Amino acid sequence: MKTEFSANQLADHEVSVSAGAIRKCVHCGFCNATCPTYVLLGDERDSPRGRIYLIKEMLEQEQQPTVEVVRHIDRCLSCLACATTCPSGVDYMHLIDHARHYVEARYRRPASQRWLRWVLAKTLPYPSRLRWALQLGHFVSPLATLMGRSRSLDSIATLLKLASANRPGRNVAVNSPATSIRRARVILQQGCAEPLLRPQFRSAAVRLLNRAGFDVEFAAGEGCCGALPHHMGRQQEALAMVRQNVDAWTRTIGDTPPAAIVITASGCGTSIKEYGFLLRDDPLYAQRAAQISTLAKDISEVLTPQALSPQRDVSAVRIAYHSACSLQHGQKIVSQPRRLLESLGFKVSVPAEAHLCCGSAGTYHILQPAIAAQLGQRKVQQLAALSPDIIATSNVGCAVQIGSLSATPVVHVAELLDWATGGPVPSALGMRYPQQ
Ligand code: SF4
Numbered sequence: 001m002k003t004e005f006s007a008n009q010l011a012d013h014e015v016s017v018s019a020g021a022i023r024k025c026v027h028c029g030f031c032n033a034t035c036p037t038y039v040l041l042g043d044e045r046d047s048p049r050g051r052i053y054l055i056k057e058m059l060e061q062e063q064q065p066t067v068e069v070v071r072h073i074d075r076c077l078s079c080l081a082c083a084t085t086c087p088s089g090v091d092y093m094h095l096i097d098h099a100r101h102y103v104e105a106r107y108r109r110p111a112s113q114r115w116l117r118w119v120l121a122k123t124l125p126y127p128s129r130l131r132w133a134l135q136l137g138h139f140v141s142p143l144a145t146l147m148g149r150s151r152s153l154d155s156i157a158t159l160l161k162l163a164s165a166n167r168p169g170r171n172v173a174v175n176s177p178a179t180s181i182r183r184a185r186v187i188l189q190q191g192c193a194e195p196l197l198r199p200q201f202r203s204a205a206v207r208l209l210n211r212a213g214f215d216v217e218f219a220a221g222e223g224c225c226g227a228l229p230h231h232m233g234r235q236q237e238a239l240a241m242v243r244q245n246v247d248a249w250t251r252t253i254g255d256t257p258p259a260a261i262v263i264t265a266s267g268c269g270t271s272i273k274e275y276g277f278l279l280r281d282d283p284l285y286a287q288r289a290a291q292i293s294t295l296a297k298d299i300s301e302v303l304t305p306q307a308l309s310p311q312r313d314v315s316a317v318r319i320a321y322h323s324a325c326s327l328q329h330g331q332k333i334v335s336q337p338r339r340l341l342e343s344l345g346f347k348v349s350v351p352a353e354a355h356l357c358c359g360s361a362g363t364y365h366i367l368q369p370a371i372a373a374q375l376g377q378r379k380v381q382q383l384a385a386l387s388p389d390i391i392a393t394s395n396v397g398c399a400v401q402i403g404s405l406s407a408t409p410v411v412h413v414a415e416l417l418d419w420a421t422g423g424p425v426p427s428a429l430g431m432r433y434p435q436q
């Protein structure tokens with residue numbers, strides 16, 4: 001696509017990355033077929049190609065973002081299915097990130113939206129605040145049924161339902177040594193929402209890694225990976241979190257780098273693998289941030305079938321595997337989780353439309369509840385068509401979204417691997433598979 005950015009504009013690194021992405025687009029429209037919002041809404045402006053045009057106009061002419069442009073940018077899930085499909089290698093991720101950042105800096109949203117986004121940005125990334133918010137939300141959640149007359153009220157109703165369905169759990173991060181022949185040490189990312197919403201994911205990951213021969217350590221001072229404010233365009237808040245984590249992990253790494261910084265929430269994984277890019281122009285942080293990104297690995301990248309020894313016969317257990325967008329599109333990790341599950345005997349199948357997002361997408365299910373609900377229902381129908389005993393995924397957001405709509409229990413891949421190699425039955429399966 002021809003661009004007309006001036007030399008002055010291109011001197012800005014963010015603009016030059018976006019200009020490069022736009023130039024690569026050849027208008028073919030292949031991406032539209034795999035874009036969840038285009039599939040649902042059928043509007044070119046809600047497709048990747050349409051958004052690229054809108055963003056190009058806005059950035060090139062340094063326009064004030066209009067209500068219409070913001071609407072179509074906001075509806076993007078950042079699922080990156082388009083990036084997987086694109087034959088030209090368009091860097092859509094950095095383009096939409098730039099567009100969100102640009103909008104946030106120049107567009108004044110209605111007061112209700114500003115308030116909601118502020119509450120989300122000041123609550124979700126902070127575990128102690130989120131704990132209080134979930135407890136408070138649980139008590140006022142009956143109000144959710146009275147809401148839903150406007151998009152903002154709909155969003156608040158979604159938030160209250162989330163609080164109602166998810167009482168905060170407790171899970172203390174304690175360093176834990178390998179319980180079999182020691183291979184290496186790893187740092188396990190703590191995250192912000194996962195330990196509260198699904199604390200069992202981390203417990204399973206620690207047991208599993210220890211059993212596979214890894215000493216597991218945690219970094220003092222680590223916080224939210226920054227993805228939540230980053231995807232709302234709140235760049236300075238996101239970068240402050242990124243720097244805090246780079247400092248925390250660098251201190252824990254010391255002189256001997258671990259085998260990996262292991263991540264169980266794939267949404268965080270995509271974000272942490274971006275640290276090197278995000279801080280590339282910061283002379284104090286660029287090198288350390290690049291090291292953190294190199295070390296960041298999803299748990300399915302660290303484990304191998306050889307390191308897992310089956311202790312239970314799970315050959316009758318049918319798993320429907322939901323691949324999180326952040327894993328399959330963001331990190332290009334497609335087969336590893338399935339291969340690990342199959343190596344222990346689980347029967348694994350993949351639903352139709354596996355490339356489509358479940359609608360969770362960070363804060364998207366709260367900010368765009370109508371589209372998120374449609375995508376969630378569609379995903380659950382495709383998963384149910386497989387008649388599975390269990391749905392497995394690798395991201396807490398997907399687990400919460402699909403779990404709220406599905407009668408089939410949803411667990412983390414790590415919980416299943418832990419169970420099959422000698423750990424307890426995942427808590428969501430307790431009634432179906434009594435302790436053996
Ligand atoms: S990131 Fe997802 S929702 Fe956004 S344009 Fe690409 S495919 Fe569509």
Ligand code: SF4
Nearest residue numbers: 025026028029031086
């Ligand atoms: S598939 Fe790639 S090149 Fe084709 S329209 Fe979409 S972004 Fe552009």
